[in-house]
Structure formats: C-alpha cells, structure tokens
Amino acid sequence: MCGEWRLLKHIVEAEFGPDAGVNTVLVITPLESKPEALQDSCKWMTKEGARELLSDVKTGDTRIGPYVHAGFVKSELSSNCTTDSTLVSQQCLVTGVPSWSSTLRPFRTTNLVVIQATSGTCGSKRPDYFACGDALLIDPGCCSQVHTELADLVNSLPKKLLVLVTHHHNDHVEGLSVVQRCNPDAVLLTHENTMKRIGKGNWSTSYTAVTGGESICIGDQELQVIFAPGHTDGHMGLLHVNTNALIVGDHCVGHGSAILDNRAGGNMKDYFQTTYKFLEISPHVLIPMHGRINLWPKHMLCGYLKNRKAREASILQSIENGAQTLFDIVSKTYCDVDRKLWIPASFNVRLHVDHLNSQQKLPKVSENCTQLLYVS
Incomplete structure (x- = not known):
C-alpha cells in the first residue's frame, strides 16, 4: 500500500509547562494503492487536505493537531530533521509563544499571542470594525530578562500595531512598556477596570476601552472581543473568527484549574456565566495564556464547571x-x-x-x- 517512509520533520514543542513537552515526528510516504480503512484510530491525509482543515475550520469537520501545520512550514519536503521550538502565529493557526514571566507556579511562562496580517486586504472601510491594524499582540507579559527578545519582535512587526490585554496581572502586562517604547503609536485595547490597575510605568499614554462585542480587523482576519469576567472584573477574551479559536486569558489554564482574584473583582457567579458563554460560542480551540492549547474545548469547559x-x-x-x-x-x-x-x-x-x-x-x-x- 505504501512506498518508502521518509522523515519529514521532527518538531519539538515549546516550553509551555508544567509537564514535559510533546515531540512530534512527521513522516511522508507515497501511496502505491488505495489506502485501506483504518477505523477511527488514524487517517491518511494529503498535504492539501491538512492545509484546508487548518485554514478553513468548519463545525463538524475532522480535527487535526497544530503540529501537523508546523510540518508544512517553510521547506515542506525537506528530509532534514529540524526543530521548531516556538509556535509563531501563522495564517491558518492562532497559538501562543510561551514567554518567561513572573506567573504563579506551576507555570513559568505566559503565552504571547501574535497575529499578523497575511494579505493587504483589510476591512478598515467597514464601519462595524472597532479597530484595525496590521498586527496584534495579546498579553505581552514577559519578565525583564526577555525584554530584549520582545523588543526585537515588536520592531519586526508592522507599525500599525494593536495590543490587547486580557487583564491587569503583572505576568500579562510587564512587557507593555517595551511595546510602547519600540512603537509609541501602538494602540492599547483593554477594559476600563483593567486599565485602572495598570501602572503608568507599564503604559503611560491613552488607551481605547473595550467592553465586549467589538470587532477587530487584522488584514483579512477578524476577531471579536468578549467580556469574560470571573477571574477579574475586567477580564476579556478574544475569538479569532477565521479559525474559531478562542483566546481565554486566565479563565482556563493548560494544567489544573484557574485561580480567581478576589482583590480585583473576581466573582464565582461571573466565572460560571463566562464559562457557559464560552460553551455557547462552541470554539474549535481554546488558547489559555498559561500552558498548551486545548483541542477539546467543550470537554475542558465542562470539566471546569464540574470541578x-x-x-x-x-x-x-x-x-x-x-x-x-x-x-x-x-x-x-x-x-x-x-x-x-x-x-x-x-x-x-x-x-x-x-x-x-x-x-x-x-x-x-x-x-x-x-x-x-x-x-x-
């Protein structure tokens, strides 16, 4: 049925923590005959089919993991063993780059989400877009030891930059001052309750308040801001409409359960209501700001409610x-x-x-x- 097996790529997961990373090996082989049925355990798939599933997600579609996409980045047919230690956002998959931060254990990093326009087409002329840009940073909360790397990233991004902060905790805003220094024209989007708690040392100029329901345009990508209180009273989420990926801030974490901040308006009733709201959205992927992404959102959200x-x-x-x-x-x-x-x-x-x-x-x-x- 198959010809000679050949190594395509070896992908090393970034350090999301707290558990050991997941390494993925992708192999490629020519099919010499029609594939036999493999029940529900696995499935033969063409490169084109994998790309389509990742770039055009539809309800009820077959689900595949993010590292399948990483296997097709850059030199697709290279037989060399390569490593991809970061997960920089691509057109067909939104994810996070774990950045060292002052977060609570067992985590050591905060996921920095970077979304960049992939085409010149922008819906800035549409009146229903609240804000438009060529790139979006979400929760630049890395600690001072990696501010140089953050500065390099910001300097490499287009100048029409939006920055969204899900909430005020230091492990989500500590890099804001770096963003502002490198790009003084960057626009900060956050809830007013969050902005009240962000110190002037982190962001010294004005900001644009969001309350939930706003639409954001990054090139040909659309995102919807979601008011998601519970963790704090100004906590926000963000839905990447193109992939139906839900960025949940600290409402969910990649390991264990979330801690609510009773000193900043954390509220259990709000937390339950936000969880139900996320379930109604029915996302295909959950992107927490700590730990790896989750490809079974309903299972995770229902588990949080049960717990x-x-x-x-x-x-x-x-x-x-x-x-x-x-x-x-x-x-x-x-x-x-x-x-x-x-x-x-x-x-x-x-x-x-x-x-x-x-x-x-x-x-x-x-x-x-x-x-x-x-x-x-």
Whole structure:
C-alpha cells in the first residue's frame, strides 16, 4: 500500500509547562494503492487536505493537531530533521509563544499571542470594525530578562500595531512598556477596570476601552472581543473568527484549574456565566495564556464547571459540618491537595462562600460565625 517512509520533520514543542513537552515526528510516504480503512484510530491525509482543515475550520469537520501545520512550514519536503521550538502565529493557526514571566507556579511562562496580517486586504472601510491594524499582540507579559527578545519582535512587526490585554496581572502586562517604547503609536485595547490597575510605568499614554462585542480587523482576519469576567472584573477574551479559536486569558489554564482574584473583582457567579458563554460560542480551540492549547474545548469547559461545582458542594458540606474559618474550610476541602497550594486555593474558597451566600445556601448560624468565613 505504501512506498518508502521518509522523515519529514521532527518538531519539538515549546516550553509551555508544567509537564514535559510533546515531540512530534512527521513522516511522508507515497501511496502505491488505495489506502485501506483504518477505523477511527488514524487517517491518511494529503498535504492539501491538512492545509484546508487548518485554514478553513468548519463545525463538524475532522480535527487535526497544530503540529501537523508546523510540518508544512517553510521547506515542506525537506528530509532534514529540524526543530521548531516556538509556535509563531501563522495564517491558518492562532497559538501562543510561551514567554518567561513572573506567573504563579506551576507555570513559568505566559503565552504571547501574535497575529499578523497575511494579505493587504483589510476591512478598515467597514464601519462595524472597532479597530484595525496590521498586527496584534495579546498579553505581552514577559519578565525583564526577555525584554530584549520582545523588543526585537515588536520592531519586526508592522507599525500599525494593536495590543490587547486580557487583564491587569503583572505576568500579562510587564512587557507593555517595551511595546510602547519600540512603537509609541501602538494602540492599547483593554477594559476600563483593567486599565485602572495598570501602572503608568507599564503604559503611560491613552488607551481605547473595550467592553465586549467589538470587532477587530487584522488584514483579512477578524476577531471579536468578549467580556469574560470571573477571574477579574475586567477580564476579556478574544475569538479569532477565521479559525474559531478562542483566546481565554486566565479563565482556563493548560494544567489544573484557574485561580480567581478576589482583590480585583473576581466573582464565582461571573466565572460560571463566562464559562457557559464560552460553551455557547462552541470554539474549535481554546488558547489559555498559561500552558498548551486545548483541542477539546467543550470537554475542558465542562470539566471546569464540574470541578467548580464539586468544590462548592464540598465547601458547603464542610461548613454544615462545623467549619468556621477559612483555614477550616480549605483544610477539609483540599485535604488531598499539596499544602503549598492551599493559599491560592483559599482565594477561590472565599469566592465560593460568597456565591453560596448570594444563593442563600449557607446554614443559618450565628453572625459571628458568618463573619469568620469572610475575614479569616
């Protein structure tokens, strides 16, 4: 059925963390006869067919991984073993480049998403586009040790540059000052609640506020801004319409569950509603800002809902069983979790208690006990 097998490419995944990367080997072979049925485990595919599936994603289509695309970048038929240690955005796949940042463990990087116009066709004349540019940066949050590399990237991009920040945390905005220094005309897009918390040292000039629902044009690519509160009260998401890829900021992460910021308007009710909103969008790919992309969005989002609801039920049970302080609740609810994670877990516990209280599900106890649940 097949001729001689030949190595096409060896692709080394970038350091998304916290788990070991996924290496992919692509081989190529001529077909000497009609391929036999391979059930559901694998499928023969032409290069043209793979490109079409990646560049023109439709509901119900066959799904293939991002590294199939990486195999066709540059010299397609090269038999040399090459490595692709970064995942720079291409026309037919939006993804993120992991950049070293001051993020919380177990992660060490923040995914910088770069979208660049692939043709001169731009919908700037369309009145329904909120903003247009030749390139878009999302969450330039790399730490100072790699600011030189970020500067090189910004200098290589077109001057008509848009920058979108999903929220204000330092591991998402620490590189903003570099962007502004290299391109003073760059336009910053973010929610007003986020901008209030971004220091002048990060961005010293004006910005353009977004609230959700805005359409952005980058060449022939369209993106829709989505208001996605929960992690913070100014958190935003972004849908890449051409590929139906959803950039989710810190609403989801590539490993474990997300931590909500109770000091910046984090809210469990909002978090649930945003998750349902993402499910309604029915994206083909989820792009978190920490960890690798997810090719099974509904599975991941439903898993997040299941996990949060289970935690909330466990928290309520611990309160009904006599827990009176935040430590009591965390120690009982997260008894099977490494104690090093109890402090960040306590942020979510506080918000779960708020959510239970707003639904009037907390047991009727003395006022002093209720206060302990909130201030411990």
